[in-house]
Amino acid sequence: MDYKVVSQQVVDNVGGLENIEGATHCVTRLRLVLKDTSKYNKAELENIDGVKGVLYNSGQLMIIFGTGTVNKVYDEFMALTGVKEISASEVKGAEADKKGKFFSVLKVFSDIFIPIIPAFVGAAIIIGLKSLIVANGLFGMEGSLADHSEFLKNLASFFAIIATTFDYLPVLVMYSAVKRFGGNPILGILVGIVMVHPSLMNRNTFVMDPTGAEYWNFGPLSIPMVAFQGGVFPAILTAWFMAKVEKIAQKYIPEVVSFVFVPTVTLILANVALFIVFGPLGNLIGDVLAGVIDILYNRRLISDLSRTH
Known part of the structure; x- marks a missing residue:
């Protein structure tokens, strides 16, 4: 062609x-x-x-x-x-x-996730290959392929490292969402990295035992130092806010210093909003949707079981 x-x-x-x-x-x-x-x-x-x-x-x-x-x-x-x-x-x-609004919301999600679908596909295939290597009893053998080959054992370890899409999902979503909302996607990457920063407590660990978390104390305000692994909704909401802040900053900050202060102001306000507002709100939205899906699934399962009996 x-x-x-x-x-x-x-x-x-x-x-x-x-x-x-x-x-x-x-x-x-x-x-x-x-x-x-x-x-x-x-x-x-x-x-x-x-x-x-x-x-x-x-x-x-x-x-x-x-x-x-x-x-x-x-x-x-x-x-x-x-x-x-x-x-x-x-x-x-x-x-x-x-x-209507519902279609517009779906369009936003489509615009955000379609560009990063290749990352999901590639990571899923790599994870599948890794699972194939470490699966016990494959082809009737004792143990896994990795147990019988040092090369395959190392290959499985390598695959586990490079299939990082799901470990760093907020980074991808922040990049794509900030770009979708008209902001600087590179700044979105930085906020996405904050969401999974290794110095922060793992969110799953925090949910299981909140008493182990440390806090930032700003006067009366106390913010848990907890990451947002898998935080799709926190990322989307923060990206929307971040793009708005950047546009307002570009409008009011003098052009002669905008190169320095626009990204600075944008990053500070976006991260403050992430930990105080949009992180907790996004997690709440995710939990509610997960609960609704769980209820609908269980209802369908009970209905199917009642039909079989």
């Missing part, structure tokens, strides 16, 4: 360069924001080499190329056109607004 030719054909069939307001991409799709949506030719776009489908949704023209291919097309497209690279928060969402 000639990616330059493909990119030019895309430009020609969306109304020309002057009709493209911005571009981005996800795992499988080239996403374009057009000034005039009546100018794109769906039939011609679908006939372009490598295109697997075309659809328009939530203010975006989405041209499906597939995993891997879309990255190469996007790079060539940006080099060819020089159009603005947009974040998901900048995409015009008139269609999403018409479908």
Whole structure:
């Protein structure tokens, strides 16, 4: 596939360069924001080499190329056109607004998690391989493959280390969520690292025995020094707040010192909000949802058992 030719054909069939307001991409799709949506030719776009489908949704023209291919097309497209690279928060969402708040919330979660799906997939496969090596009784043998091979034992240990996606989930979510909300994703990574900082008490240990936690004491305010492992909701809520703080700081801090003070103010306020407000609130939301899911699952299980008897 000639990616330059493909990119030019895309430009020609969306109304020309002057009709493209911005571009981005996800795992499988080239996403374009057009000034005039009546100018794109769906039939011609679908006939372009490598295109697997075309659809328009939530203010975006989405041209499906597939995993891997879309990255190469996007790079060539940006080099060819020089159009603005947009974040998901900048995409015009008139269609999403018409479908209501619930759809908009789902769209936010989609925008946050779709970019990091490859990290989940890769880590899951690696963990699966590691489990295969250490599984006892495989193929009828005594013990595991690791018990019979020093090489496989070391390979299992290596796999356990490199499959870090789930150990550092808040870092990935903070990066993607801050980017989604229009903030600096690098600052999001820093807050994500704070959420799993090794100097903080493990949250699972804290839940089992809160008496072992140390506290930061700021006058009447006492904050437990506890991490947020697996904190998806704390990360998303903090990322939203962080992006807002950064934009406000950029607006009011003088430009001559903004390079120094904008990230400083953003990081301090975001971390304060994480430990005082959004961390506990996010954990509460997660616990409530887990409880609801558990109740629904048990009801379904009881219903299925009653039918069998």
